[in-house]
Amino acid sequence: MAPASPHSTPRVLFITPELHPLIKTGGLGDVSAALPRALRELNVDVRVLIPGYPSVLAGLRDEQTIAQFAAQPPFPAARLLSSNSPASVPIFIVDCPALYQRDGSPYVDARGRDWPDNAVRFGLLSKIGAILASDASPLSWRPEIAHCNDWQSGLVPAYLHFHPGEKAVSLMTIHNLAFQGFYPPDTVAQLGLPLRSFGINGVEYFGGLSFLKAGLYYSDHITTVSPTYAREIQTAPLGFGMEGLLAARCAHISGIVNGIDTAEWNPSSDRALVRNYAAASLSVKAANKMALQRRMGLAVAPHIPLFGAVSRFTYQKGYDLLLQIATRLTDLPAQLIVLGSGDPALEQELTSIARQHPGKVSVRVGFDEKLAHLIEAGADSFLMPSRFEPCGLNQMYSQRYGTPPVVHATGGLLDTVVDCTPATLADGSASGFLFTDMTASSFLDAILRVRAAYQDKPVWRSLMHNGMMKDFSWRASAAGYRNVYLSLLT
Ligand code: ADP
Ligand code: GLC
Numbered sequence: 001m002a003p004a005s006p007h008s009t010p011r012v013l014f015i016t017p018e019l020h021p022l023i024k025t026g027g028l029g030d031v032s033a034a035l036p037r038a039l040r041e042l043n044v045d046v047r048v049l050i051p052g053y054p055s056v057l058a059g060l061r062d063e064q065t066i067a068q069f070a071a072q073p074p075f076p077a078a079r080l081l082s083s084n085s086p087a088s089v090p091i092f093i094v095d096c097p098a099l100y101q102r103d104g105s106p107y108v109d110a111r112g113r114d115w116p117d118n119a120v121r122f123g124l125l126s127k128i129g130a131i132l133a134s135d136a137s138p139l140s141w142r143p144e145i146a147h148c149n150d151w152q153s154g155l156v157p158a159y160l161h162f163h164p165g166e167k168a169v170s171l172m173t174i175h176n177l178a179f180q181g182f183y184p185p186d187t188v189a190q191l192g193l194p195l196r197s198f199g200i201n202g203v204e205y206f207g208g209l210s211f212l213k214a215g216l217y218y219s220d221h222i223t224t225v226s227p228t229y230a231r232e233i234q235t236a237p238l239g240f241g242m243e244g245l246l247a248a249r250c251a252h253i254s255g256i257v258n259g260i261d262t263a264e265w266n267p268s269s270d271r272a273l274v275r276n277y278a279a280a281s282l283s284v285k286a287a288n289k290m291a292l293q294r295r296m297g298l299a300v301a302p303h304i305p306l307f308g309a310v311s312r313f314t315y316q317k318g319y320d321l322l323l324q325i326a327t328r329l330t331d332l333p334a335q336l337i338v339l340g341s342g343d344p345a346l347e348q349e350l351t352s353i354a355r356q357h358p359g360k361v362s363v364r365v366g367f368d369e370k371l372a373h374l375i376e377a378g379a380d381s382f383l384m385p386s387r388f389e390p391c392g393l394n395q396m397y398s399q400r401y402g403t404p405p406v407v408h409a410t411g412g413l414l415d416t417v418v419d420c421t422p423a424t425l426a427d428g429s430a431s432g433f434l435f436t437d438m439t440a441s442s443f444l445d446a447i448l449r450v451r452a453a454y455q456d457k458p459v460w461r462s463l464m465h466n467g468m469m470k471d472f473s474w475r476a477s478a479a480g481y482r483n484v485y486l487s488l489l490t
Helices: 027-039 054-059 118-132 155-160 211-218 226-234 243-248 279-295 319-330 343-357 369-378 395-398 410-418 422-426 440-455 458-468 475-489
Strands: 009-013 044-051 064-069 078-083 093-097 145-150 169-174 208-210 221-224 252-257 306-311 334-344 362-363 381-384 405-408 431-434
Touching: 009 027, 009 118, 027 044, 027 145, 027 475, 044 118, 054 093, 078 118, 093 118, 118 145, 118 155, 118 211, 145 155, 145 211, 145 475, 155 169, 155 211, 169 211, 169 475, 208 211, 211 243, 221 226, 221 475, 226 252, 279 306, 279 369, 279 458, 306 319, 306 343, 306 369, 306 395, 319 334, 319 343, 319 440, 334 343, 334 369, 343 362, 369 395, 381 395, 395 405, 395 410, 395 458, 405 410, 405 440, 422 458, 431 440, 440 458
Parallel strands: 009 044, 009 145, 044 093, 145 169, 169 221, 221 252, 306 334, 306 381, 334 362, 381 405, 405 431
Antiparallel strands: 064 078, 078 093
């Protein structure tokens, strides 16, 4: 193990495939930007390692080449860059044009198919992460902890385990167990892992190599992004086949709920809004509703509840329920705005619902950060019928924007939204609506409850106000990660 620093300032390498605003497909991008910043405020010397996709290289301003890695098949030669901008956290970038310089998403081509060499692409990220976290590093700065995020960095703990020299301890954070990085068995040798790692007590998973399983098996500790999800993944079906391993490692699993970037998601200063507002000036929010209705081609109707949704379109997010109730919802009457992209079938079905309900339903296919902010502010209520949700960020953004969410009672949604009941209204904690059964009728019941509350002005104001007053900042969660780091170093 690397010589320990005074434990008040742990040195951490945070290895991640996404980092907002340089590259983001979902919440991992947001978390990778905000958590390291919050950790640095707690005196943790954290530095981030990411791949050099085109948008990352284009977004750097002060980069320097600090190391070169010779080609080592299947890995092409790569350079390591360092930069302090724009994240205000030191970042290392793996610049390997043969693997990362391509248009489109970090994970899939323009037609939505996984890049065929993803095992090598994220194998290299993991390999360089492990080198930097060991005595093989060309850098003078050596982390004591390699903090890995999702399957793309899952091989770091495995490489470290088999490294004979001094090395960091490793922490694996699960943001989503549904993505596992699964490859054919010959990938094990190809990526330079010893064949003895290919077994149930190792990287093997249903006859192939799973990057995520490698991380879960070899890491010194595991965290996931909410306490409820930490429990859910230890049993089927939300363990996605890893439940046995996770239950066996339960003494080494912690659930730490995500925070949000309260500077970036702040209704009183957000520049994507037409008018800024705060808990004390809630009536101003209506200007954003009107602008959103206009922009999305909906009837400008101040008193009809407007529901918003922003998401990746995948099975996880439960939009099939939304499709089933769309007509009932518009009949309430109510309006609906959906922004997202992903599964082509869902994109088409949602677009066709919008065509059937002109002026009432509007669907925008694509990724649009500014529109996402305006939806949080302009909608009256935000919909998240997720089948499972490790944490979820939008339900926290919407509470902060005075837009009470409707969520399925799962994972981090259950941990961050307080259902509206007479008791929670009375004690001032009610901040949204939960439904328990993953069915269209249960979802619709929750939406009917929204409509009733929306019509009762004092109740609706309390809901908006309660959500806006909640503290979703990273402070407490970052302290949780710091405690995990310190416990790993003692
Ligand atoms: P997940 O990481 O599973 O996608 P989260 O709720 O944790 O879910 O985070 C999603 C993040 O991605 C949020 O910041 C959300 O606003 C953003 N997002 C998702 N889809 C889009 C989109 N089409 N346009 C803009 N932002 C999006
Ligand atoms: C994943 C999860 C989401 C979580 C995010 C950040 O993408 O699906 O629930 O909020 O990671 O941790």
